[in-house]
Amino acid sequence: MNCRICNTTLKRFLDLGWQPIANKFLKADNLAKERFYHLEMFFCPECYTVQIGQCPKKEDIFNDEYAFFSSTSEYMKLHFKKLADEIKEGKMLPRGGFIVEIGSNDGTFLKNFYGDNHLGVEPSTNVCLDAMNDGVICLNKFFNEEIADRIIDIYGKADVIVTTNCFPHMIERRSVLKGIRKLMKPSGIWINEEAYLQSIMEKCSYDQFYNEHVYFSSFASFKKVMKMFGMSLWRARLIPVHGGSIRFYTTHEDIAPSNDLLMHDFERTENLNVFHRFEHFAEVVKMKRKRFLNRMFALNGNAVGYGATAKSTTVLNYCKVGTHLIKRIYDTTPIKQGKLSPGMHIPIVPYYEFERDNPKDVVLFAWNHANEIHEKGKGIRWILPI
Numbered sequence: 001m002n003c004r005i006c007n008t009t010l011k012r013f014l015d016l017g018w019q020p021i022a023n024k025f026l027k028a029d030n031l032a033k034e035r036f037y038h039l040e041m042f043f044c045p046e047c048y049t050v051q052i053g054q055c056p057k058k059e060d061i062f063n064d065e066y067a068f069f070s071s072t073s074e075y076m077k078l079h080f081k082k083l084a085d086e087i088k089e090g091k092m093l094p095r096g097g098f099i100v101e102i103g104s105n106d107g108t109f110l111k112n113f114y115g116d117n118h119l120g121v122e123p124s125t126n127v128c129l130d131a132m133n134d135g136v137i138c139l140n141k142f143f144n145e146e147i148a149d150r151i152i153d154i155y156g157k158a159d160v161i162v163t164t165n166c167f168p169h170m171i172e173r174r175s176v177l178k179g180i181r182k183l184m185k186p187s188g189i190w191i192n193e194e195a196y197l198q199s200i201m202e203k204c205s206y207d208q209f210y211n212e213h214v215y216f217s218s219f220a221s222f223k224k225v226m227k228m229f230g231m232s233l234w235r236a237r238l239i240p241v242h243g244g245s246i247r248f249y250t251t252h253e254d255i256a257p258s259n260d261l262l263m264h265d266f267e268r269t270e271n272l273n274v275f276h277r278f279e280h281f282a283e284v285v286k287m288k289r290k291r292f293l294n295r296m297f298a299l300n301g302n303a304v305g306y307g308a309t310a311k312s313t314t315v316l317n318y319c320k321v322g323t324h325l326i327k328r329i330y331d332t333t334p335i336k337q338g339k340l341s342p343g344m345h346i347p348i349v350p351y352y353e354f355e356r357d358n359p360k361d362v363v364l365f366a367w368n369h370a371n372e373i374h375e376k377g378k379g380i381r382w383i384l385p386i
């Protein structure tokens with residue numbers, strides 16, 4: 001298999017087995033239609049981008065039944081408000097300027113720009129409609145070069161482009177990057193936030209690998225890929241959300257080079273250009289599976305889960321953990337409740353039953369929201385799935 005970005009032969013480092021679409025929660029009468037995809041992880045020795053092998057069609061993932069709503073976490077709402085403040089106070093968005101968010105989900109971020117010229121681009125119709133009903137201007141499309149041309153025709157070029165936890169999802173990376181470069185004004189900036197490959201390696205959080213996330217970037221890989229597409233990585237910051245994220249600030253390449261000292265820190269501390277790091281990671285993943293299964297067997301089917309995350313799909317299907325080991329998973333998202341988890345078919349129940357049931361041993365699948373969730377129950381033995 002060749003790299004989707006630079007066409008170099010990829011090196012495989014991890015096999016997570018056959019996995020269903022990570023966010024496709026099922027009604028009990030719909031199980032026969034479920035499809036599985038081989039989840040293998042690859043490393044590109046040329047542009048250093050980590051990517052998955054087999055991918056479902058994008059329309060089968062992002063449609064009118066997309067199950068993740070950005071607004072489900074109060075902490076994330078605050079996080080997006082702070083990003084909006086940084087853009088406004090840092091004068092990145094001039095008076096009368098134009099901001100575009102690609103992958104705008106239910107509008108959680110763009111609601112901070114009500115009075116400004118803004119546009120969300122979001123392919124999943126249900127979340128997009130939520131944003132529009134709340135007064136956010138949106139285009140219900142998959143972003144690529146052609147859509148960038150259309151946006152430019154109608155609205156003009158953007159001063160600020162934002163992608164948070166969306167760029168890794170867009171399989172047509174070459175077309176997307178060409179589109180972003182076209183859409184960005186000569187003085188414009190693109191701010192992209194995503195799960196940081198270095199944090200995934202350090203925590204061995206292999207549950208971040210699922211078929212919605214096609215690509216994973218290190219600082220080195222992002223910098224290299226930007227250069228290939230005529231852009232410059234100008235600044236990067238570590239962000240403490242989703243288990244360790246990175247925020248990349250990118251401009252056109254003819255803008256003055258960065259003198260940001262932190263950039264050198266990333267270059268010094270990362271060592272993700274070498275394949276053996278990934279081979280070692282794969283060994284640790286196998287150990288983690290063993291440890292998790294031992295814990296589950298010891299509880300003899302009396303455990304429950306909290307947070308029906310996309311990440312849980314990877315762990316449950318890789319470890320083959322079903323209702324014999326985890327009875328149910330509690331979650332706040334209405335569209336997930338009353339359905340079954342992808343692949344292993346564990347019932348998803350409303351979070352308010354959590355207090356009533358008062359479970360003792362709870363697998364925290366939404367471990368990235370631990371601070372927010374720990375407040376919801378006392379005397380619980382929380383178990384990490386990874």
Ligand code: DWN
Nearest residue numbers: 068072073165212307308309310311331332333366369
């Ligand atoms: O990139 C992606 C990330 C950012 O979000 C997506 N591809 C899909 C999604 O991944 P995830 O499902 O792993 O994300 P979360 O944010 O870890 O999901 C949290 C889940 O837990 C949601 O279903 C909501 C639920 N939840 C809850 O039940 N009680 C969340 C909180 C904060 C709570 O208190």
